[in-house]
Amino acid sequence: MEKLDCHSTPRDYANPFVHEVKLTTAQRIRGIILGSILFPLRVTMAAIFFLIMWPLARLRLAGLSEEERSRPVTGWRRWLFHPIILVLSRAVFFSLGFLWVKIKGRRADLKEAPVLAVAPHSGFLDMLVLCPTQLATVVSRSENSSLPVIGALLEFNQSVLVSRKDPESRKKAVAQITERVTSNGYWPQMLMFPEGTTTNGSALIKFKPGAFLAGVPIQPVLLHYPNKLDTVRWTYKGTTWVEALWHTTSQLYTNMTVEFLPVYNPTEEEKQDPNLYADNVQKLMAKALGVPATDYVMEGGVPVSKLGSLSLPMESPARETLSLLRKDGLGASEVEAALGRVIDRCQSGGEDFKATADELAALIGLTETGTAVTICGLYSKDKTVDLRQIYLSVAALSGFVSFKSLLHTAFTLFDREGRGSLGAVELSDLMGALLGVPQHHTAELYAEASSEGQLTERSWFELDLDWRAAGWAESSEMAAVQFVVGYVTWREPPDALPAAVALALCLLLYWCMMGVCRIGWG
Numbered sequence: 001m002e003k004l005d006c007h008s009t010p011r012d013y014a015n016p017f018v019h020e021v022k023l024t025t026a027q028r029i030r031g032i033i034l035g036s037i038l039f040p041l042r043v044t045m046a047a048i049f050f051l052i053m054w055p056l057a058r059l060r061l062a063g064l065s066e067e068e069r070s071r072p073v074t075g076w077r078r079w080l081f082h083p084i085i086l087v088l089s090r091a092v093f094f095s096l097g098f099l100w101v102k103i104k105g106r107r108a109d110l111k112e113a114p115v116l117a118v119a120p121h122s123g124f125l126d127m128l129v130l131c132p133t134q135l136a137t138v139v140s141r142s143e144n145s146s147l148p149v150i151g152a153l154l155e156f157n158q159s160v161l162v163s164r165k166d167p168e169s170r171k172k173a174v175a176q177i178t179e180r181v182t183s184n185g186y187w188p189q190m191l192m193f194p195e196g197t198t199t200n201g202s203a204l205i206k207f208k209p210g211a212f213l214a215g216v217p218i219q220p221v222l223l224h225y226p227n228k229l230d231t232v233r234w235t236y237k238g239t240t241w242v243e244a245l246w247h248t249t250s251q252l253y254t255n256m257t258v259e260f261l262p263v264y265n266p267t268e269e270e271k272q273d274p275n276l277y278a279d280n281v282q283k284l285m286a287k288a289l290g291v292p293a294t295d296y297v298m299e300g301g302v303p304v305s306k307l308g309s310l311s312l313p314m315e316s317p318a319r320e321t322l323s324l325l326r327k328d329g330l331g332a333s334e335v336e337a338a339l340g341r342v343i344d345r346c347q348s349g350g351e352d353f354k355a356t357a358d359e360l361a362a363l364i365g366l367t368e369t370g371t372a373v374t375i376c377g378l379y380s381k382d383k384t385v386d387l388r389q390i391y392l393s394v395a396a397l398s399g400f401v402s403f404k405s406l407l408h409t410a411f412t413l414f415d416r417e418g419r420g421s422l423g424a425v426e427l428s429d430l431m432g433a434l435l436g437v438p439q440h441h442t443a444e445l446y447a448e449a450s451s452e453g454q455l456t457e458r459s460w461f462e463l464d465l466d467w468r469a470a471g472w473a474e475s476s477e478m479a480a481v482q483f484v485v486g487y488v489t490w491r492e493p494p495d496a497l498p499a500a501v502a503l504a505l506c507l508l509l510y511w512c513m514m515g516v517c518r519i520g521w522g
Contacts, residue, residue, distance in 0.1 A: 014200075014202050015303070015314060015315075016199040016200050016201070016202050016203045016205060016235075016296060017197075017199060017200070017235050017236035017237060017296070017298070017303040017314065018200065018235055018236065018237045018238045019199075019200035019230070019233040019234075019235040019237075019239055020238045021229065021230065021231055021239050021244075021247050023229070027229065031246075031247065031250045032250075034250045034251070034252070035246055035247075035250035038097070038249050038250055039245075039250060042095050042096050042097060042249040043096075043245070043249065045095035046092045046095045046096055049088050049091045049092045049095065050092060050149045051149070052088060053085055053088045053089070053092075053153065054149050054152050055152075056084060056085060057081075057085060057152040057153050058152050058155070058156075059081065060073060060077050060081040060085075060156050061073065061077075061155060061156070069158075072158065072186065072187050072188060073158065081156070082135065085135065085153075085156060086131065086134065086135055089130065089131055089135065090131045093125075093128045093131070096125070096245075096249055096254075097248060097249055097251055097253050097254045098125075098128055098253070098254050098256055099253045101128065101131070101132060101256050101257070101258060102255070102256070102257040102258070103132055103257075103258050103259075103260070104257060104258070104259040104260065105259055105260030105261060106260055107132065107133060107260050108217075108219045108260070108263045110188065110189050111184070111185050112217065112219070112263050113189070113216075113217045113218055113263045114180075114181040114182070114183075114189060114190060114214075114216050114217070115181050115189070115190050115192060115211050115214075115216060115217075115218045115219070116133055116136055116189060116190065116191045116192070116218070116219050116221050117192055117193075117194050117207075117211050117218050117219070117220050117221065117281060117285075118191060118192065118193050118194075118221045118222075118223060119193065119194060119195055119204055119207075119220075119221075119222065119223070119285050119289075120199055120201045120204060120223060120289070120291075121193040121195045121196075121197065121198050121199065121223075122198055122201055122223065122225070122232050122233040122234070123198050123232050123233050123235075124234065124241065125232045125248065126193070126223055126232075128256060129191070129221065129223060129258055130191065132258050133189065133191055134189075136188060136190060136191035137157055137158060137159060137160070137180070137187070137188050137189065137190045137191065138154075138157060138159050138160075138190070138191050138192070139159065139160045139161075139162060139173065139177065139190075139192055139210070140159045140160075140161055140162075141161070141162065141163070141164065142161040142162060142163040142169065143163070144161075145161055158188075160173050160177055160180075160190075161173070173210075174210065174213060177190065177210060177211075177213070177214070178213060178214045181214045181216050182214050182216060190211075191221075192210065192211040194207035194208055194210070194211050194212075194278060194281075194282070195207060195208070196208045196298060197236070197298040198234055198235050198236075199235060200230075200233050200235055200238075201225075201230075201289075201291070202291060203286070203291050203292045203293070203294045203296065204282050204285060204286040204291060204292070204293050204294065205294055205295075205296040205297055205298070206278075206279075206282065206294065206295050206296060207278040207279065207281065207282040208278070208297075209274035209275050209277075209278045211278070212266075212270075212274040212277040212278045212281070213274045215266055215270070215271030215272075215274070216266075217263050217264065217265045217266065218263070218264050218266075218281060219260060219261065219262075219263045219264070220261040220264060220281060220284060220285045220288075221258060221259065221260055221261070222259040222261065222285060222288060222289060223256070223257075223258060223259075224256070224257040224258075224259065225255065225256055225257075226255050226257060227251070227254055227255050229247065229251065231244060231247035231248040231251065231254070232244060232248055236298070236303055259288075261284075261285070261288060264280075264281055264284065279293075295307065296314065297311075299311050299437070299438075299440075300381075300437070300438060301381065302437050303315065310431070310435070310439060310442075310445075311435070311437055311438070311439060311440075311441075312435060312437075313435060313436050313437045316393070316397065316436055317378040317379055317389075317393060317436035318393035318394045318396065318397040318398075319397060320378055321375050321378060321390065321394055322335070322394060322397060322398060324371050324375060325338075325364070325366075325371075327371070328366050328367055328368055328371045329367065330364075330365070330366075334365065335394075335400070336398075336400045337365075338363070338364040338365055339391060339394060339395055339398070339400060339401075341363055341364070342363060342364070342387050342390060342391045343391050343395075343409065345363060345387055346387050346388055346391060346413055353386050353387050353388050353413075354384040354385065354386060355384060355385055355387050356376075356383060356384055357369060357372040357373040357375075357376050357383065357385075360372040360375065360376065360385060360390075363387075375390070378436075379436065386433065388410075388413050388433050389432070389433040391409075392406065392409070392410050392413075392433045392434050393433065393434060393435070393436040395409075396434060408457070410430055410433065410434060411430070411457045412457075413430075413433075414426045414427075414429055414430040414433075415457075420456055420457065421454040421455055421456045421457075423455075424442065424443055424447075427445075427446050428440070428442045428446075
């Protein structure tokens with residue numbers, strides 16, 4: 001079975017990772033009046049119901065051995081505690097303003113569809129979907145198990161816990177999920193949010209393959225919030241979870257519709273290819289919602305667009321860095337001089353390319369250390385930043401350095417042993433520095449682009465793309481790529497690279513140069 005229609009291009013619609021609740025003056029005044037009464041009352045009622053559930057949830061597995069806990073709960077522990085927790089769970093959401101939930105379609109039974117795939121994922125209030133699905137088993141971060149009340153409810157649910165930082169934990173979780181959904185009704189139905197993070201609902205982001213690995217039938221489930229104000233969403237940027245809770249509880253009521261679509265039975269090809277299975281279910285659900293299906297994904301806590309093996313940041317760290325430098329009072333000449341100092345530090349002969357926020361502030365000449373801290377946070381999760389990343393991404397975007405010179409500098413910075421070639425890991429690091437986000441899946445690209453297992457600087461420059469044959473020259477973006485590729489290629493091009501590799505390299509060059517074509521210092 002071939003894939004359905006192609007994913008939409010990244011610039012066809014708004015960023016799905018940003019959401020702001022927009023209020024008129026009248027709505028703001030009304031919210032303040034109602035919120036001052038309803039918010040404390042509703043949150044207090046929800047807290048009371050949670051506190052009642054806490055010990056009851058613990059009692060369900062009390063006294064069981066680890067071996068017994070590894071099997072689904074049956075008997076009196078299920079028929080006694082399950083309906084109580086279900087009613088109390090509905091009471092929590094009722095108290096928060098979800099007075100009724102509209103159900104469309106029919107929920108498939110366990111043997112028809114062992115997995116429920118729910119989208120779009122808008123925020124923590126989506127968990128109300130557990131009530132019409134009879135508290136189906138979920139997958140959750142292992143860190144949540146230590147939270148008061150939530151940890152007890154995850155234990156009650158016999159949830160699959162996974163640590164995103166531990167590869168072994170992910171492997172164990174995959175094995176657990178596969179075992180449960182292929183148990184022929186032994187384990188309860190599983191409910192998953194295949195997007196893996198929350199969005200504003202304007203598009204479906206790329207589905208993660210976890211729910212599709214076992215190749216079993218899946219029932220797609222759509223969540224709708226048909227309200228005048230879109231208050232429930234909590235995304236990467238914009239409205240915080242506290243604001244979402246305030247705005248939602250400040251309404252007299254909040255509508256929610258749970259729509260069960262027909263069960264999706266995978267083809268043999270989809271069973272063998274979980275990514276194909278996930279993509280086709282994503283497109284089916286997007287069509288039912290009337291929104292685009294995209295290749296956007298949250299990777300390492302950063303929104304990116306997946307294109308082949310590359311991860312393209314939706315919000316360029318380099319662009320944000322230049323904006324911060326401007327706000328700090330640095331003009332074009334000061335930024336150019338600062339880049340010179342950064343590259344001098346990188347080429348000083350030391351092996352340590354890392355810098356702390358204080359060191360970065362002194363190196364660039366910032367008046368506010370807070371600006372340096374923010375810049376570090378754009379490129380790294382810890383308190384240090386790789387200066388090569390800052391130099392290469394900002395230099396590519398600012399246009400102070402010729403692209404040919406920039407590629408030469410990039411190659412030499414990552415050719416740590418000076419052997420005149422890059423290994424697969426070094427190419428991955430280099431591309432991550434140019435794009436501003438880590439690149440974890442470049443092995444295939446390296447294998448195609450290298451010659452005899454080596455990627456030399458000469459072959460790096462000789463890469464050319466048969467973009468005209470692919471019909472990409474129609475857009476201004478591809479015209480910019482053609483200019484860049486022509487500029488860095490001084491010899492007859494080699495044979496055309498495979499389409500996937502060509503496309504990845506094409507977008508890499510485009511991403512690095514798009515700022516040069518569109519941003520000025522005037």
